[in-house]
Amino acid sequence: MNIRVILSICLLTLSVILVFLPLNQNRKDQPTPFQQLELLSEKEQGVSVDLAARYMNENDSTIQFIDIRTPAEFLECNIPGSINIPYEELLNKEWQGYLNQTAKINILYANGVIKSNLALVLLNGKGYTNNDVLKGGMNEWFTTVMNEEEFIGERLTARENSIFENRRKARMLFTEINNAPDSLKNTFLKAKIIEESKLDGGCE
Amino acid sequence: MAPLLSTPDFPIWLNLLTAVLIGIGFGFALEQAGFSSSRKLTGMFYGYDTTVLKVFFTAAIVALIGAQFLSYFGLIDLHRVFVNYYYVLPAIIGGIIMGVGFVMGGFCPGTGFSALAIGKIDALFYLLGGLLGAWIFAEVYPSISEFANSGFKGPAKINEWLGISPAIFSMIIIMMAIAMFWLAEKAEKKFARPDITNEL
Numbered sequence: 573m574n575i576r577v578i579l580s581i582c583l584l585t586l587s588v589i590l591v592f593l594p595l596n597q598n599r600k601d602q603p604t605p606f607q608q609l610e611l612l613s614e615k616e617q618g619v620s621v622d623l624a625a626r627y628m629n630e631n632d633s634t635i636q637f638i639d640i641r642t643p644a645e646f647l648e649c650n651i652p653g654s655i656n657i658p659y660e661e662l663l664n665k666e667w668q669g670y671l672n673q674t675a676k677i678n679i680l681y682a683n684g685v686i687k688s689n690l691a692l693v694l695l696n697g698k699g700y701t702n703n704d705v706l707k708g709g710m711n712e713w714f715t716t717v718m719n720e721e722e723f724i725g726e727r728l729t730a731r732e733n734s735i736f737e738n739r740r741k742a743r744m745l746f747t748e749i750n751n752a753p754d755s756l757k758n759t760f761l762k763a764k765i766i767e768e769s770k771l772d773g774g775c776e
Numbered sequence: 777m778a779p780l781l782s783t784p785d786f787p788i789w790l791n792l793l794t795a796v797l798i799g800i801g802f803g804f805a806l807e808q809a810g811f812s813s814s815r816k817l818t819g820m821f822y823g824y825d826t827t828v829l830k831v832f833f834t835a836a837i838v839a840l841i842g843a844q845f846l847s848y849f850g851l852i853d854l855h856r857v858f859v860n861y862y863y864v865l866p867a868i869i870g871g872i873i874m875g876v877g878f879v880m881g882g883f884c885p886g887t888g889f890s891a892l893a894i895g896k897i898d899a900l901f902y903l904l905g906g907l908l909g910a911w912i913f914a915e916v917y918p919s920i921s922e923f924a925n926s927g928f929k930g931p932a933k934i935n936e937w938l939g940i941s942p943a944i945f946s947m948i949i950i951m952m953a954i955a956m957f958w959l960a961e962k963a964e965k966k967f968a969r970p971d972i973t974n975e976l
Contacts, residue, residue, distance in 0.1 A: 579834075580954050586841050587950050590943040593848050 608696065617692065618707035619679050621716045622735060625742035627679075628652060636676040637706075640691050641683060651681070651713075652749040659687055662694060672700050681706035681713075717742050803890050805835075812891040814882025814898070821879050823967030826960035833953050840946050864927030881905065 619627075627635045628651055637654030639646045646656040657667045659682070671678060680688045680703060688705040695703045706713070717739045728736075809831045810816050819825025846852040878884050881902045883891060888906070891899035917924070935945035 576957070580950075580957075583837055583841065583950050584947070584954075586845075587943065587947040590841060590844050590848075591941075591947060593844075593943065 605697070609693075617689070618705050620707050621712050622738060624651070624679060624681075624706055624713075625717050625738050628745060629738065629741045634676055636670065636678050638670065638678050638680050639682070640680055640687060645683070649710075649746075649750045652745055654681075659691060662691055663698070671695060671703070672698075674702055676702065678703045679706055680704070682709050684709045684711055718746065802886070803893065806887055806890045807894065811887045812894050812896065812899075814891070817884070817887060818879055818882050822969075823963045824969045826964055829960050830957055833956065837946075837950055837953055840949065844942060844946065859931035859933060862929040862932040863925065864929065866924050866927065877906075877909070 624637070626632075628637070631653065637651045639650050639654045639656045640659045640662065641656070642658055643656055650656070655670065657670065661667060662671070680691050682688045682691075685705075685708060688709060692703055692705050708716075720743070723736075806812070810827060811831075816825050816827055820828040843852060843854065843857070847854045874884075881888075881898075883899055883902045885903070885906060888899050888902045892903060935942050938945070940948075
């Protein structure tokens with residue numbers, strides 16, 4: 573056989589072998605679990621309470637607040653517009669639709685700092701990238717945003733003014749929705765879940 | 777040297793040295809295949825010499841299979857390989873202009889340089905003409921920029937458009953290539969010109 577026939581047969585055989593090989597076998601540039609943990613401790617984590625208040629005021633549709641406390645604590649008071657995924661149920665199948673997506677950024681919050689950061693480590697380990705925490709949790713929210721501070725000084729700078737307005741509006745929204753009777757809160761939450769599931773489409 | 781060996785940080789001079797060595801290898805491959813001769817190159821258009829098709833298509837197939845095997849062994853990240861953006865109509869018009877220039881001049885830019893390296897004067901004028909064309913394009917660009925950026929389809933790949941896996945697409949390409957080489961042999965016999973392919 574001349575060289576051309578040999579070459580053609582070689583190339584064809586190689587391509588047939590290729591058909592049965594999986595593509596993207598080893599991604600060497602994907603970080604190992606230890607590197608992932610290091611990356612986590614380097615990044616500045618946390619959405620400040622003022623920023624969260626702004627997101628809530630403007631009903632920002634690219635942000636989703638997730639309350640990881642128990643349902644009882646959630647019903648007592650929560651950031652309006654947030655959904656409740658208890659910490660123990662974070663890896664359950666029914667919540668993966670909220671956690672494993674790239675459309676919205678999830679902001680996890682609890683009363684303090686520890687649980688939300690633990691939840692963040694958990695979700696990062698699973699490879700979900702669009703998650704963040706609320707710096708200081710609900711405790712910080714109450715001391716900063718809900719605290720009606722007195723103004724000291726002669727003139728108000730534009731920045732202080734905007735922070736003040738932001739917090740005042742957040743306070744109004746927060747107290748209004750959280751003081752609604754329990755039944756109303758439940759229906760508000762259910763309506764939100766139903767509306768979002770309708771947007772999904774497809775089979776259950 | 778990305779996408780190959782992506783993790784270590786190579787110094788700039790090493791990347792440039794690799795580029796120079798690859799360029800030398802490319803020029804050597806062109807010259808030893810005989811592509812410094814404009815007769816061989818235009819032979820592809822008139823049909824009497826199909827060396828260009830065979831050499832370049834074989835190189836493309838080897839690169840295709842090689843890249844996919846390297847991706848399987850984890851040495852290349854195929855997602856980091858740059859894919860040229862596809863502008864529908866500007867690509868067609870540009871191809872026509874390039875094709876007309878190729879047949880009239882008898883060189884394409886890469887082979888023009890390898891012919892210049894062996895001392896051909898017409899290659900020198902061909903390259904000067906190429907530079908003139910680039911200057912004219914730059915001067916005229918503001919008025920054609922809207923057309924030049926129309927029909928943008930992003931980094932389009934045929935196998936993604938057809939919806940088949942890259943490996944099956946490579947197999948189809950190889951079978952097409954073998955069929956085309958066989959046809960090329962027949963065409964050479966049909967369009968043969970006396971004694972023209974033996975001179976350089």
